[in-house]
Amino acid sequence: MQQTRPLPDCHPELSVIAWPNFREYRVENWRLARDGSGNIIRGATSWGWIDLCLPVVISFIWPRLRDSNTWCAFVVLVVGFTIYCRCAQVLHESVLVFPAYGIQLETHRGYPLLKPLFVSRRFIHASMLEDFVINEGLRRWNVRYYLAAVHGSTTEKIAVDVAFENILPYFPVLLEVYKGVQELMFYNSTDNRHTCI
Template sequence: MNNIPLTVIQHAPHIVEYRIQHPGKCGYVSLTLVVTLAVSVARSQTGSAAHKWLLLVLIPILLYWNLSRVVYESVISLYPHGLQLETHRGIRGTPLTPPFTLFISRKFIALPAIADIIINEGLRRWNVRYYLVIVCRNKANPIEPIVVHVVYSNILPQFRVLKQVYLGLHTDLFTRENKRE
């Protein structure tokens, strides 16, 4: 996970997307293997019934595993409204083919709920991992607990990439917020 590219897309004057493509290998090769395996089981007239049942159970598991891989994750800054966290799952692309998204999960965080955006560090085995966190607090009811949303939780990019996103989000949200007041 050394070279995870960050793509910054300016959709409109106040809408900026910080997208990180998953660095993993494409899924077309393993998906082709699953389809080949399914066709061979369907055409096979030899072999035991237990062997066929094992393959019929294994094929949907492998198919789900191939189709639910993370393609990319992004944070979209929607200035006066807040942030949107997205995770796109599907088939990762190759140098010749684009990625194919099948499932998208989105989470919107309103700007008044955002208390801060921080870069934190955690330990995983013998490694130090940095992660970007959005700290949310209910200003109307301070008794409620603080909620923390981890950005890029499936990819966990390097510190230099997180720092670029951190500085961009602070510029997009909090600098404009202070200028408006």
């Protein structure tokens, strides 16, 4: 296993992990501030001071609300919702490229200091993969670029799966992943022609 960061100065959240049989393009849920200060902007956060004050406030309110079932249910729901929000954050998203088999899109969710609690995976077989493209979409008044795997077969309709759909990294990160997937999945390294495996 060899891990590299191809864009260390401007986008260190992207790492490429090369295994013997496949390659993983991982985008973590943080990025550098755009003002050049080098500050880290985290997408997944651990406990803050408000979260730490919640048990103290509940310990003062609980004896007074113990007789009221609706208030107890409300407090339990608030605490449960807070814990769920902290444990269901997107930690990182990956595109795994298996050159002979296909690609796999992964989303890892959990608490930042622990291993991921939830992992969702979508595998697209090489015979069904039509193309892997960078596309653009409008979000309010912004143009956002995204990576998409276009797949289907003769009996099915064409489908599109978006890579990094929760983090939506910047264009240089998408371009680096796009070039890597195109090289491994579609281009033959000996004659440099666009051939699908």
